[in-house]
Amino acid sequence: MKNNKRLLALFLVLIMILGMQFSYPVQSEAASNVKVTLSDSSYEYTGKACKPKVKVRYKGKKLSSKNYTVKYASGRKKVGKYSVKIKLKGKYSGSKTVYFTINPQKTEIQDIQAEKEGFSLNWTKVNKQLSGYQIAYSKNKDFSDKNTFYIGKVNSYIVKGLEGGSNYYVKIRTYAEVKGKKYYSEWSDVKTVTTIKVYRFRSDYYLKQHYDKHGKSMGFASAEEYEAAASDVVLNPESLHKTEKEDGDDCYYLEATNDFVVVSTDGYIRTYFRPDSGKSYFDKQ
Known part of the structure; x- marks a missing residue:
């Protein structure tokens, strides 16, 4: 009798062990071991619903669609972020959610x-x-x-x-x-x-000095207006240009308006006026 009880106990223990061995592999694999990729992670807005294809792999092995279900967020037409939820099934369990975006149209x-x-x-x-x-x-x-x-x-x-x-x-x-x-x-x-370079006087002091001396009599309402006009003479493709003999400064003369501008070798306006002798003054420089 005692032997029978011992045999029964051993049998029950064996059944429990075998049950554990066979049940665990069939149970869920960790969802963290599953990699989900979308055919596209971003789309350009077209007004139509976007639906990227899904690939699911476990430890590098591609899983059949029989092993998971896919649920897409509603809408998926407007600009924004949308979810794709993958729920594992069969011998796998758990779920993963990945996202894709719809971005505004490109411009040129x-x-x-x-x-x-x-x-x-x-x-x-x-x-x-x-x-x-x-x-x-x-x-x-x-x-x-x-x-x-x-x-x-x-x-x-x-x-x-x-x-x-x-x-x-x-x-x-x-x-x-x-x-x-x-x-x-x-x-x-x-x-x-x-960009187009704008020429200026070296300082506000020199600008005011030349504006008071020449600009007011030339009819300019402000020193800033006078300075801007001098820069325009330099930039005008119709202005004559030569290098001053004495110190190498650049001289510009616009014959149509009798405007004469001198620019220093380091790029600053030295003076701007209208010579009494016109073009002959420019020629002498």
Whole structure:
């Protein structure tokens, strides 16, 4: 009798051990071992619903769709972030959620023009799912020192206050703000522009001195207006140009208005007036 009880106890223990051995492999594999990838992690807005394809792997092995279910977030048409939930089944259990984004449409720069110490540009207007545009410009081709700023729903802009006579790289992209988060399009193709240099007097003191001496009698209402006109003479392609014999300064003469400007070798306006003898004064320099 005692032997029978012992045999029964051993049998029950054996059944428990075998049950544990066979049940654990069939039970769930850890979801952390499962890798989920989407065919596309981002889309450009088209107004149509986006539905990326799903691939699920466990330790590098591709799982059959029989081992999981896929649930997409509703909508998936407007700019924003959307979830894709994968729920494992069969000998796997657990779930994973991955995300994809829909970004606003891309734009392209249509035209860019040099301005005085700046540039103007216009671009293709995007009409839907848009908050505005972001413009970036830099002196470096890789945009390592870029300046960026945001503007509203327009399709042209003038950037001012840059270094005159310098080359700049420029690009633009759209953005849409959804629930406090900005979503961006891809950057446009890069355009280049060389800003127009503006010539100035070396200091306000010299500007005032020459304005009082010449500018007022020339009819300019302010020293700033006088200085700007002098710079325009230098930049005018119709102005005659020569190097001064005495000290190598640059002389400019616009015969149509009898305007004469001298620019120092380091790029500052030295004087601006209208000589009584006209072009002969320029010729003597």
